[in-house]
Amino acid sequence: MYETILVPSDGSPEAERAAGHAIELAGHFDATVHGLFVAESDDEPTERGERALDELRSRAEERSVAVETTVREGDPAAAVVDAVEDVGADLVVMGTHGRSGVERILIGSVAERVVRTSPVPVTTVGLNDDGQSVTTAERARQIAREQLEIAGHAEADVEAPSRQRSAWVVHARDGDTEFNVHINSASGRARLVQLS
The missing domain is CATH 3.40.50.620 (HUPs)
Known part of the structure; x- marks a missing residue:
């Protein structure tokens, strides 16, 4: 890949x-x-x-x-x-x-x-300075919005977070650009991946 x-x-x-x-x-x-x-x-x-x-x-x-x-x-x-x-x-x-x-x-x-x-x-x-675990979809969505804002996509449409084994995945779209935000559920650390 x-x-x-x-x-x-x-x-x-x-x-x-x-x-x-x-x-x-x-x-x-x-x-x-x-x-x-x-x-x-x-x-x-x-x-x-x-x-x-x-x-x-x-x-x-x-x-x-x-x-x-x-x-x-x-x-x-x-x-x-x-x-x-x-x-x-x-x-x-x-x-x-x-x-x-x-x-x-x-x-x-x-x-x-x-x-x-x-x-x-x-x-x-x-x-993620707070090092807090992420236990709710709402907190995962909030972290995703913060990551998107940092990347200059504050207006992106954020979908409902999906809970994986040890992480949350939040899909977002800003115009023709799509992203996934991966959030470690134990630490709250996040990374933004541009898909298109």
Whole structure:
């Protein structure tokens, strides 16, 4: 299903979680993980990015997953979308910092811009700070709406959550774009998968 999974990394906890998810998927599909760090300017130290990519490489190799890495310069969202074509990625897995409301409007969201412009599906992985179990469909729906808002799809139509063995799956549609939000019922951690 997937051959090359692009994983942008900035060394943040969200990016680390996304990397773990990408490595797990790559192991399952016998795919290659392609790590990417984007320096926004010549002045930005690339040591942090190189450390993040070294960590990704180490984690992938521990799981016997093929891995390649690249450092680029420029606008992070544009660089991620350009890298999709350059490396032949068929999936992007990236962390999201979970900004919402005014903060997202003022600062913007790299993940949101990538979700909106990527030619391939994008899975966003965030951190759920409360670490609370999700026991009701209403709470699962609320978490799904939060994830969709972070990705810039606050107006998406959200369907009734479906309870799986250890997770909730919530399907949503925003125009022609469809998503599934997978929510770990024990931890409340969520990831957004763009289906189309």
